[in-house]
Amino acid sequence: MTNAASATAAPGQMTHREIMEALTGLLLAMFVAMLSSTVVSNALPAIVTDLHGSQTGYTWVVVATLLTMTATTPIWGKLADLFSKKILVQAALVIFSVGSVVAAAAPTMGVLIGARAFQGLGVGGLTALVQVVIASMVPPRERGRYSGYIGAVFATATVSGPLLGGLIVDSPMGWRGCFVVGIPIAALAFVVLQKTLHLPTIKREVRIDYLGATLIMAGISLILVWVSLAGTNFDWISATSAALVAGSLALIGGALWVEARVASEPVIPLRLFRDRTTSLATAASVMVGVAMFGATVYLSQYFQLARGMSPTEAGLMSVAMVGGLLVSSIVSGRVITRTGLWKRWLVGGMVFVIVGIALLGTIDATTSLWVVGGYMALTGIGLGATMQNLVLSVQNNVAVQDLGAASSVVAMFRSIGGSAGVAALGAVLAHQVTSGVKDGITALVKAGKISQEQLAAMQHSTGDIPRLADLPAPIRALYEASFGDAVGHLFLVAVPFAVVALVCVVFIKEVPLRTSHGPVAPAESGEEAGEETGLEAAR
Structure with a gap:
């Protein structure tokens, strides 16, 4: 059945070849959206120094994009239920590119933050619409195999972003090149989609x-x-x-x-939450966002500030987690396509996430890098089996006309959880480091191991991320130890959120994946109707 679907398509559906051609453009669009976040991470210190920004400005270069991306995700999803999905993806690419050009030329922090907010409008569109378009092209039963490609793009962007950003900052282009690098990829994605993506546009009355x-x-x-x-x-x-x-x-x-x-025509149809799968998957997505983004985002700083690595070396260490995510997403996607069963992957994935995060909670500045890499790989394996399949479980259970809104709701709540986790755990991290350094400094002063001049230099550096190479040896060792302990503490704080996500996943009722796009029972009829439809299609 699966092989036949690969070669030919039912009337109105795309063939496997047509899907792969269009998927190339979609994955390029998703790659550029993800790259925009990871490529700038290693450039932030240079940006703030060059534009004479403050620590608040440093934060808002990231938060501005996150705000507009998260807030507009459900809106893009709803628009996908009303307008041509192809035109919407291309519009998001244009918005992203315009924001990138302005950011690259920004003369001040204010202009840069505004450009990043505008850029986030496009990133939000790409994040939501790529999932929606793939769902429109591919029936749920076949979707697992294509989810593996999404995982591969996610992994590639995550690994290559920090490495590419470090190389660009050190090149003649400087930090401004980090905003330019995605524009040619966005242009290529625009052209490929124009030639390959041909989806029917359902004409109906539009009410925004x-x-x-x-x-x-x-x-x-x-x-x-x-x-x-x-x-x-x-x-x-x-x-x-x-x-x-x-x-x-x-x-x-x-x-x-x-x-x-x-x-x-509500942006978020509240009737979607009458379906148990949608409600539980949304709650799980929030918790996964907190656990994943809120904790793992600080691993790069752990390697640089607690282990003294360069940005490039820190980027290479991320291969352990992303490698696990890549393998897990591809394997789970293919097996789900073959069997039509997905819940076991969600449950198993969350167990791996909990174990991996709990083990990462034991690390400090002296933990073997091989051990840290192993813990990261476990976490990546869990995330690879969880993230895409949460969206898949919802897409399989909602009416076709609500596909865009439902997909974007899950993505939006994951982003909300992630942004809240990054901010809240960042505050915990700052408090832990400050407390550890303060106590350590007091002990060093009493022991006569540092002078007043060294202490003054340390106090000057506490207002920003310090340059470890410029710190006196005793203070550098103190800072590395404090930061290593604090990052380990963050993972322990994140464990309860992962446990809540596991509980939500356990109570999701499995509905075998449909082998066609519809018809599907509307969400109002409850999960039992959805299950009946899924079983009928599976036969």
């Missing part, structure tokens, strides 16, 4: 939920601003925090009312 979209974006933005800046610009418990949280809750409450009572 502008009020709901605005309230959703504003509510998400406020909560992300809070978790991004609390603990650094103001206290977690303060009048500013209370105002941001209250404002966010009010906006999100208003958005829920509009989506449920007012909008005829």
Whole structure:
């Protein structure tokens, strides 16, 4: 059955060759979206120095993109249910490219942050739409094999981004080249999609939920601003925090009312959450986002600040985790395509994530790099079997007309969990390091191992990420030890979130993957109807 589907297609469906040709353009688009985040990581110190920015500016170069990407993901998904998916992907590529050009030429931190926010609009579109278009081209039963390619692109962008960014910063192009490098790839993706992607456009009356979209974006933005800046610009418990949280809750409450009572074409159809699979997969995605992004994003800093590695060496260490993710995503995708069963991969993947993160919670500045790499590989294996298959479980269970909205909702909540995790665990990291360094400095002063001049130099460097090579030997060793202990603590903090994700996955009811795009029972009819449809198609 699978082999036949590979060679020929049912009426109205694309052949395997046509899918692979269009998939090339989609994967190029996804690669450029992921590369935009990873390639700039090693360039941030040079950017802040060159543009005379502050630590707050350093944070917002990252957060600006994250805000607009996360807030607009469900909007792009809804637009995919109303307009031509091909045109939307190409529009996202154009938006990304324009933002990249402005960022590369930015004369000040303010312009750069604004350009990164605009760039995030395109990244949000690419992140949501690639999944939606693949779901439109390929029936759920066949989708697993193509999910492996997505995992491979994810792995390639994750590994090559930091390495490429380090090389570009050290080249004559400087840090501005990091924003230019993705433009030719985006242009190539645009051309390939124009030639290869041919999806039918369903003509129907379009009603855009502008009020709901605005309230959703504003509510998400406020909560992300809070978790991004609390603990650094103001206290977690303060009048500013209370105002941001209250404002966010009010906006999100208003958005829920509009989506449920007012909008005829809601951006996030709340009926989707009547389906148990969608609700549990969404909750699991939030927890996976916290555990994955919130903890693993600091591994690069661990290798540079606790182990004294260069950015290139730190990038090479990520191969352990990404290699595990690559193998796991490809193997799980192929087996799921052959069997139609996916829940065992979700459960097993989350067990691996929990074990890997718990073991990473034991690392410090002296742990063998081979041991750290092994723990990272375990975590990567778990993530590879989990991330794409959570989206697949939802896509398999919703009505065809809700495919875009459902896919983007899962992606959006994973991004929310990740951004909140990055910000909150970053505050924990800063507190742990500051506390460890402060106590260590006191001990060194009492022991007479450092002078007042050295202490003054250390105090000067605490306002930013220090250059370890410029620090006196005793203080450098103290900083490395403090940072190593703090990163290990972060992983322990992330473990409970992974456990909650496992619990959510366990209670998801498995529905065998459909072998066609539809018809599928609408979400309102509950999971039992969805199961019946899936079983019928599987026969």
